[in-house]
Amino acid sequence: MDVHAAIETRRATRSLDRVEITAGLVRDLAFHARLAPSCSNNQPWRFVFVHDPEKIEAMKPVFNEGNRWCHAASLIVAVFSRKDDDCVVKDREYHQFDTGMATAFLILRATELGLVAHPIAGYSPKKTREVLGIPEEYQVITLVLVGKRSATLSPVLSEKQIEAETTRPERLPFETFAFVNTYGG
Numbered sequence: 001m002d003v004h005a006a007i008e009t010r011r012a013t014r015s016l017d018r019v020e021i022t023a024g025l026v027r028d029l030a031f032h033a034r035l036a037p038s039c040s041n042n043q044p045w046r047f048v049f050v051h052d053p054e055k056i057e058a059m060k061p062v063f064n065e066g067n068r069w070c071h072a073a074s075l076i077v078a079v080f081s082r083k084d085d086d087c088v089v090k091d092r093e094y095h096q097f098d099t100g101m102a103t104a105f106l107i108l109r110a111t112e113l114g115l116v117a118h119p120i121a122g123y124s125p126k127k128t129r130e131v132l133g134i135p136e137e138y139q140v141i142t143l144v145l146v147g148k149r150s151a152t153l154s155p156v157l158s159e160k161q162i163e164a165e166t167t168r169p170e171r172l173p174f175e176t177f178a179f180v181n182t183y184g185g
């Protein structure tokens with residue numbers, strides 16, 4: 001699968017079947033993430049790869065109500081970073097940007113391997129820190145839910161979420177987010 005195909009194939013679907021998570025898969029995803037660029041090569045991203053069934057169970061209270069579909073994930077990747085581990089250029093703090101890029105690489109690699117890798121913001125960072133022992137100074141930026149796309153709809157999805165299983169949510173038109181040569185151009 002080339003980059004174009006991985007980008008186009010990737011979807012944040014929510015009906016997940018279980019998939020075996022091996023140490024090799026965890027290392028593979030981490031190794032692709034670590035090749036992302038970062039300011040001064042600071043590599044501020046940190047990940048906890050959660051796949052132990054008891055730990056997956058312990059993570060259930062972490063998710064918001066609308067994210068109960070996450071309970072079916074086989075792997076939860078907690079993504080976190082802290083300001084002090086990366087460039088701060090005047091008012092620009094780069095740790096989230098660089099961690100986001102590494103996470104995108106991880107997601108695209110998972111896609112290439114035939115997996116769903118779905119990032120979310122609907123969780124409690126506090127509870128996540130408690131369950132996983134992540135120190136207070138780190139910002140928990142996202143949780144990425146990994147599994148196999150299921151042909152059977154998850155029973156906990158809303159109408160909107162059901163529609164998004166088969167239809168990719170619309171994107172903004174080019175003119176709205178992209179300009180040529182000058183802002184507004």
Ligand SMILES: Cc1cc2nc3c(=O)[nH]c(=O)nc-3n(C[C@H](O)[C@H](O)[C@H](O)COP(=O)(O)O)c2cc1C
Pocket residue numbers: 010011012013014066067119120121122123142168169
């Ligand atoms: C930062 C971020 C937060 C998100 N939070 C949630 C979430 O809490 N629950 C959820 O079901 N999807 C969540 N999503 C998935 C988006 O809804 C999804 O990516 C978007 O609708 C576009 O669909 P697509 O990724 O399949 O193209 C999140 C995605 C990102 C990048």
